Amino acid sequence: MTDRNASTQKGDPLLEFDVAKIKDDFPILKQTVNGKPLVYLDNAATSQKPQSVIDALVDYYSADNSNVHRGVHTLSQRATDHYEEARSKIRRFINADDDRELIFVRGTTEAINLVAQTFGRENIREGDEIIISAMEHHSNIVPWQILCQEQGATLKIAPIDDSGELLLDDFENLLNPKTKLVSLVHVSNALGSIIPAKRVIEMAHAHGVPVLLDGAQAVAHCRVDVQDLDCDFYAFSGHKLYGPTGIGILYGKADLLEAMPPYQGGGEMIRSVTFEKTLYNVLPHKFEAGTPNIAGSIGLGAAVDYVNELGIERIGAYEKQLLEYGTELLSQISSVQLIGTAQDKSGILSFVMDGIHPHDIGTILDAEGIAIRTGHHCAQPLMDRYGIAATARASLAFYNTREDLDALAEAIDRVIEVFS
Amino acid sequence: MPNVPDVPLDGLYGDLILEHFRGPRNRAVLPDADLEAEEFNPFCGDRIILQLKLDDTGRVVQVGVQSEGCSIIQATASLMSEAMRGKKLEELEDLAGLFRETMRGNTEDENPSADLGPLQSLTVVRRFPVRIKCALLPWVALEEGIKNYRSSQTRDQ
Numbered sequence: 001m002t003d004r005n006a007s008t009q010k011g012d013p014l015l016e017f018d019v020a021k022i023k024d025d026f027p028i029l030k031q032t033v034n035g036k037p038l039v040y041l042d043n044a045a046t047s048q049k050p051q052s053v054i055d056a057l058v059d060y061y062s063a064d065n066s067n068v069h070r071g072v073h074t075l076s077q078r079a080t081d082h083y084e085e086a087r088s089k090i091r092r093f094i095n096a097d098d099d100r101e102l103i104f105v106r107g108t109t110e111a112i113n114l115v116a117q118t119f120g121r122e123n124i125r126e127g128d129e130i131i132i133s134a135m136e137h138h139s140n141i142v143p144w145q146i147l148c149q150e151q152g153a154t155l156k157i158a159p160i161d162d163s164g165e166l167l168l169d170d171f172e173n174l175l176n177p178k179t180k181l182v183s184l185v186h187v188s189n190a191l192g193s194i195i196p197a198k199r200v201i202e203m204a205h206a207h208g209v210p211v212l213l214d215g216a217q218a219v220a221h222c223r224v225d226v227q228d229l230d231c232d233f234y235a236f237s238g239h240k241l242y243g244p245t246g247i248g249i250l251y252g253k254a255d256l257l258e259a260m261p262p263y264q265g266g267g268e269m270i271r272s273v274t275f276e277k278t279l280y281n282v283l284p285h286k287f288e289a290g291t292p293n294i295a296g297s298i299g300l301g302a303a304v305d306y307v308n309e310l311g312i313e314r315i316g317a318y319e320k321q322l323l324e325y326g327t328e329l330l331s332q333i334s335s336v337q338l339i340g341t342a343q344d345k346s347g348i349l350s351f352v353m354d355g356i357h358p359h360d361i362g363t364i365l366d367a368e369g370i371a372i373r374t375g376h377h378c379a380q381p382l383m384d385r386y387g388i389a390a391t392a393r394a395s396l397a398f399y400n401t402r403e404d405l406d407a408l409a410e411a412i413d414r415v416i417e418v419f420s
Numbered sequence: 421m422p423n424v425p426d427v428p429l430d431g432l433y434g435d436l437i438l439e440h441f442r443g444p445r446n447r448a449v450l451p452d453a454d455l456e457a458e459e460f461n462p463f464c465g466d467r468i469i470l471q472l473k474l475d476d477t478g479r480v481v482q483v484g485v486q487s488e489g490c491s492i493i494q495a496t497a498s499l500m501s502e503a504m505r506g507k508k509l510e511e512l513e514d515l516a517g518l519f520r521e522t523m524r525g526n527t528e529d530e531n532p533s534a535d536l537g538p539l540q541s542l543t544v545v546r547r548f549p550v551r552i553k554c555a556l557l558p559w560v561a562l563e564e565g566i567k568n569y570r571s572s573q574t575r576d577q
């Protein structure tokens with residue numbers, strides 16, 4: 001056994017956080033993988049679901065299942081109430097002003113595509129520019145590339161430094177009268193960097209440019225207040241927030257959403273239809289064509305309840321301590337190089353090892369029951385920026401423990417042994 | 421330190437695979453190759469450039485491999501390069517077919533195919549389904565290369 005001596009501080013939130021009890025809420029974590037207790041460190045890909053979220057789905061289908069906004073019967077009313085209650089819960093969670101500003105979508109990807117195909121097509125013309133950063137997920141690159149190609153606009157890339165911090169001066173210098181939108185990752189999935197979102201938004205607004213934040217990796221780990229940020233659009237996925245897959249949120253300021261054309265046509269999004277003319281429904285329904293993911297929305301509402309109960313600030317503080325502990329552990333292993341060392345960082349430990357490919361690391365860790373992600377993390381331009389093809393990435397959640405990170409470090413020792 | 425467990429890693433990182441990973445054979449750039457192909461897996465960055473030189477009778481006289489990526493693709497490329505010398509393209513196709521079939525076959529079969537020779541050491545990869553593509557990439561390059569070579573031959577005639 002190697003001696004690991006990452007420091008434990010006194011009076012830390014670790015002690016106030018009853019992880020054993022919390023872990024108990026997640027049935028999936030109680031299993032062994034390859035004969036070892038599961039250590040789940042792939043939370044940035046998707047998080048696990050507490051029993052209360054699973055129950056919410058079962059309860060909905062067992063007791064209330066019906067279509068929403070369409071029936072006069074009791075079940076339909078109940079389903080509609082639960083669906084809209086979920087929207088309100090999520091609205092309060094991100095402190096939006098009005099339920100009409102929250103559109104239920106499939107996830108971050110659909111939210112960004114929605115903005116590109118509606119706001120984008122309406123407002124971005126030939127010669128215009130859109131700014132993204134060097135550390136975007138493909139889902140915040142490709143929709144804009146498609147739009148730029150259609151409209152003859154240009155994508156501008158705000159650079160980052162080697163630690164993974166957005167270079168603010170360079171970003172500001174990119175802003176000019178041709179800039180029509182800024183779309184940035186709030187927390188990088190591959191590096192963990194948290195961008196100074198408020199500053200960035202102020203800079204963009206000083207040039208009259210609206211800002212979309214990709215909050216896929218943010219909402220589950222830090223307080224997001226869309227009014228305080230003053231962002232114009234905010235996108236996130238339910239499944240990374242301990243909720244079900246297939247559900248997510250696009251937040252948009254009401255005046256922007258009002259002015260945007262609909263995304264898809266169909267039922268639910270219309271007020272009246274004749275073959276000559278269709279009147280669109282009011283917000284948010286204008287953007288929710290067809291039968292929505294009712295169960296998913298209710299499940300996401302239950303996830304928000306769960307997170308609120310723990311307290312997002314406490315979650316953030318606990319995860320920060322875990323991150324510091326894990327950073328110290330991995331820094332002690334000389335053949336490990338951390339990729340992404342920004343000052344302000346979320347619980348992501350991306351790393352490479354001398355002469356050992358991330359896939360081999362992933363396979364050996366899996367044999368130890370440890371789930372991490374290896375690959376380019378849907379951020380190929382970022383990998384190119386660092387001159388690597390892939391990283392191994394351990395990503396944290398509040399149900400992880402120092403023991404999980406000890407297990408990670410031990411398993412990395414094993415990787416070194418196998419390849420020594 | 422405890423020893424590396426045989427189970428559940430199941431000998432994936434066995435001696436022959438690691439030996440070929442550490443000291444890959446036929447790692448060279450051939451300036452006058454008759455046949456050349458490149459394959460790339462963007463998800464993990466596995467990459468191979470395979471070059472073959474043929475003699476008058478159509479047999480492989482020289483192999484050049486440039487590979488990057490995980491231990492499995494590198495070891496496969498190296499083991500494959502050793503198995504190719506002296507063979508005709510039809511024989512290589514048969515070998516590729518046999519390898520592919522074996523890799524997709526029954527994982528419990530202890531003696532999958534004696535005809536694979538040293539390549540048989542790679543059959544352990546079958547127990548790690550997500551890694552099978554790493555072992556197949558060099559063969560995809562070989563098959564692509566043969567296909568392109570043949571179509572260029574018919575064009576030249």
Ligand SMILES: Cc1ncc(COP(=O)(O)O)c(C=O)c1O
Pocket residue numbers: 044045106107108109110137139140185187188189214216217237378
């Ligand atoms: C930063 C970031 N943006 C966008 C996405 C896409 O999310 P989804 O696949 O849920 O639409 C992800 C998920 O991997 C992400 O990490």
